[in-house]
Amino acid sequence: xxxxxxxxxxxxxxxLSAAIEAAKNGVQVAVxxxxxxxxxxxxxxxxxxxxxxxHRAMERGFDIxxxxxxxxxxxxxxxxxxxxxxxxxxxxxxxxxxxxxxxxVKAEKVVVATGASENMIPFPGWTLPGVxxxxxxxxxxxxxxxxxxxxxxxxxxxxxxxxxxxxxLQAGCEVAVVIDAAPEVGGYGVHASKVARxxxxxxMSHTVKKAHGKDRVEGATIVQVDETxxxxxxxxxxxxxxxxxLAVGLNPMSQVxxxxxxxxxxxxxxxxxxxxxDLNQETSVPGIYVAGxxxxxxxxxxxxxxxxxxxxxxxxxxxxVENDPFHEQRDxxxxxxxxxxxxxxxxxxxxxxRMLLEAMKG
Amino acid sequence: xxxxxxxxxxxxEKGEKVQFTFDGGTIEGFEGEPIAMALRAQEVLIHRIxxxxxxxxxxxxxxxxCTDCVMIVDxxxxxxxxxxxxxxxxxxxxxxxxxxxxxxx
Numbered sequence: 001x002x003x004x005x006x007x008x009x010x011x012x013x014x015x016l017s018a019a020i021e022a023a024k025n026g027v028q029v030a031v032x033x034x035x036x037x038x039x040x041x042x043x044x045x046x047x048x049x050x051x052x053x054x055h056r057a058m059e060r061g062f063d064i065x066x067x068x069x070x071x072x073x074x075x076x077x078x079x080x081x082x083x084x085x086x087x088x089x090x091x092x093x094x095x096x097x098x099x100x101x102x103x104x105v106k107a108e109k110v111v112v113a114t115g116a117s118e119n120m121i122p123f124p125g126w127t128l129p130g131v132x133x134x135x136x137x138x139x140x141x142x143x144x145x146x147x148x149x150x151x152x153x154x155x156x157x158x159x160x161x162x163x164x165x166x167x168x169l170q171a172g173c174e175v176a177v178v179i180d181a182a183p184e185v186g187g188y189g190v191h192a193s194k195v196a197r198x199x200x201x202x203x204m205s206h207t208v209k210k211a212h213g214k215d216r217v218e219g220a221t222i223v224q225v226d227e228t229x230x231x232x233x234x235x236x237x238x239x240x241x242x243x244x245x246l247a248v249g250l251n252p253m254s255q256v257x258x259x260x261x262x263x264x265x266x267x268x269x270x271x272x273x274x275x276x277x278d279l280n281q282e283t284s285v286p287g288i289y290v291a292g293x294x295x296x297x298x299x300x301x302x303x304x305x306x307x308x309x310x311x312x313x314x315x316x317x318x319x320x321v322e323n324d325p326f327h328e329q330r331d332x333x334x335x336x337x338x339x340x341x342x343x344x345x346x347x348x349x350x351x352x353x354r355m356l357l358e359a360m361k362g
Numbered sequence: 363x364x365x366x367x368x369x370x371x372x373x374x375e376k377g378e379k380v381q382f383t384f385d386g387g388t389i390e391g392f393e394g395e396p397i398a399m400a401l402r403a404q405e406v407l408i409h410r411i412x413x414x415x416x417x418x419x420x421x422x423x424x425x426x427x428c429t430d431c432v433m434i435v436d437x438x439x440x441x442x443x444x445x446x447x448x449x450x451x452x453x454x455x456x457x458x459x460x461x462x463x464x465x466x467x
Contacts, residue, residue, distance in 0.1 A: 036445070046371060117423070117427050128418070132423075136424035144399040148402070216407045
């Protein structure tokens with residue numbers, strides 16, 4: 001059996017930030033990730049982050065990814081790739097499939113930073129080749145340099161929908177239209193207007209009625225929906241597209257947490273069933289911490305701060321950090337987080353996080 | 363379907379150009395890129411045919427989660443082509459149905 005002081009599951013922005021913060025304070029850390037390269041989804045983020053400078057705004061995601069990796073390496077954080085955590089048992093014992101064999105690993109503290117997977121919406125034809133997640137479009141174009149299609153329709157006008165639409169234009173695809181069942185654009189104006197300025201039409205209060213094509217997507221029909229989300233007769237419009245991208249939200253990948261019996265709370269504003277956690281990011285199971293999208297869908301900026309908090313709290317709980325500097329630093333992180341949970345959407349997420357905190361108090 | 367020069371990322375770093383077979387025909391891709399990417403670059407979108415309704419399926423998530431893109435690779439069925447690196451001489455086939463598990467010799 002292998003033993004580590006701290007194991008982090010997931011080498012994305014949250015996991016790496018947790019590892020860095022803990023290692024900086026003297027904790028021995030191993031990070032496991034199922035992918036063959038670290039960084040999670042950061043290396044697909046070729047846009048400049050939004051917000052203030054303390055949240056690394058104006059930096060592009062892949063540059064942030066590079067600097068996190070360099071920092072982790074300089075602190076001797078072990079990053080172990082091609083490794084799937086198959087099970088977590090009592091006292092933070094884990095079975096991890098490393099490449100083609102299973103290892104037993106035990107940690108004093110675990111940070112679960114497994115991220116999220118994409119939602120989908122079913123419609124006639126949604127299983128046709130050519131219907132893809134917006135994340136898949138990013139992976140193809142931004143990591144592998146392959147256009148997902150020639151002309152695409154984007155479903156969803158949240159940040160993912162508008163950011164990926166612009167990235168598809170940068171990749172040389174044509175974006176026929178961005179649609180959303182909601183009456184208003186969900187993403188930041190700065191991202192949405194970049195797409196709109198190129199002439200891409202936005203159809204709000206519209207959903208996909210049907211994807212056309214026999215063996216692959218050849219087109220799509222969209223339809224207007226009323227205030228009760230019902231299709232309005234006679235409003236159908238067809239588009240010749242070879243790709244339909246779904247950017248309809250994310251849900252936390254919390255399987256490991258449920259296996260560990262962490263208390264889960266249903267919080268729609270955070271993406272579904274979320275592990276209850278306290279201000280230190282610790283769940284209802286002592287020693288198991290969460291950070292990033294798995295603890296509520298937000299953004300990379302907040303994921304990094306949550307990771308920092310979890311790493312710091314672990315270092316403190318293991319005696320590597322004294323009480324006073326711990327509280328001072330943690331309060332700094334919490335204060336910085338406030339800025340990311342402001343505004344109409346941020347406020348809803350902040351409210352969701354308060355619900356999770358209440359659940360911890362029982 | 364390859365992006366020659368990306369406005370933000372510039373040229374993409376790729377492995378050696380390699381040849382592999384798809385349903386018996388020879389096509390090209392780059393060593394180490396996911397099999398699914400080499401296929402999509404050649405506009406191959408159908409990866410498998412479902413067992414009951416015989417419907418085509420292809421890449422959906424591209425990160426190894428949804429398993430819609432599985433194919434028969436070097437005789438092994440249910441290989442997630444979006445996360446399996448391409449190698450010279452691979453034999454890639456469209457999977458019909460669930461694929462058969464054969465005993466190892």
